[in-house]
Amino acid sequence: MDDQEKSGAAPLEPMPEDWTRALAVVAHPDDLEYGCAAAVAGWTDGGREVTYVLATRGEAGIDGLGPDECGPLREREQRAGAAAVGVSTVDFLDHRDGVIEYGIGLRRDIAAAIRRHRPELVVTLNHRDTWGGTVWNTPDHVAVGRATLDAAGDAGNRWIFTELAAQGLEPWDGVRWVAVAGSDRPTHAVDAGPGLDRAVASLLAHRAYIEGLTDQDPEEYARSFLTSAAQALAPRFGGRPAVAFELFPR
Numbered sequence: 001m002d003d004q005e006k007s008g009a010a011p012l013e014p015m016p017e018d019w020t021r022a023l024a025v026v027a028h029p030d031d032l033e034y035g036c037a038a039a040v041a042g043w044t045d046g047g048r049e050v051t052y053v054l055a056t057r058g059e060a061g062i063d064g065l066g067p068d069e070c071g072p073l074r075e076r077e078q079r080a081g082a083a084a085v086g087v088s089t090v091d092f093l094d095h096r097d098g099v100i101e102y103g104i105g106l107r108r109d110i111a112a113a114i115r116r117h118r119p120e121l122v123v124t125l126n127h128r129d130t131w132g133g134t135v136w137n138t139p140d141h142v143a144v145g146r147a148t149l150d151a152a153g154d155a156g157n158r159w160i161f162t163e164l165a166a167q168g169l170e171p172w173d174g175v176r177w178v179a180v181a182g183s184d185r186p187t188h189a190v191d192a193g194p195g196l197d198r199a200v201a202s203l204l205a206h207r208a209y210i211e212g213l214t215d216q217d218p219e220e221y222a223r224s225f226l227t228s229a230a231q232a233l234a235p236r237f238g239g240r241p242a243v244a245f246e247l248f249p250r
């Protein structure tokens with residue numbers, strides 16, 4: 001048995017709870033709704049502040065709809081999805097959907113968001129090449145996940161991106177963890193039960209996207225996707241349905 005198989009069977013630790021602000025940074029509208037909305041619902045219930053930052057407006061996400069119409073539609077769906085789990089601030093970085101480039105520009109934009117919102121916890125989506133095995137990830141997720149892990153450090157260094165301080169964004173070295181949702185090697189988890197209904201509502205807010213994806217009834221689709229993902233982790237989290245994260249402490 002190799003290391004990855006061992007970690008695949010190991011119990012998941014509870015996520016840290018001694019924080020007040022989280023910033024979730026992902027590539028597309030719906031990434032957080034597929035990835036960890038039930039955890040976000042639980043956090044905002046507990047009085048914590050969670051802010052969303054999206055690198056794109058998801059304008060390349062629906063085959064039957066051109067980018068000019070699709071971008072604004074998906075932005076509206078994303079704001080509704082965020083509101084369903086208690087998130088009222090959603091920022092867009094306006095990188096181009098499908099062709100996000102990992103690099104200094106992306107790191108700078110994310111570091112600026114971290115300095116602006118000053119989170120202790122940063123959340124992102126799977127930065128690895130695959131979702132596990134041979135299920136290939138998308139280049140946008142890899143770029144944004146990696147840049148977010150990097151930007152947690154960039155945000156705290158006065159001498160990286162000096163132009164940000166000139167814009168009034170002082171260094172923030174207070175990020176204590178970056179939690180990666182959708183990783184094939186999770187280490188920590190949140191009980192998905194209390195937030196699951198709102199997570200379904202949150203994913204269902206992406207109705208136009210889901211209707212473009214499947215002929216299944218959207219509510220059935222959203223509920224069965226999120227329930228089975230959460231149940232699959234239950235054996236590793238004391239029998240409770242879970243949202244899992246790979247946690248990178250800083």
Ligand SMILES: [Zn+2]
Binds near residue numbers: 027028
């Ligand atoms: Zn995505």
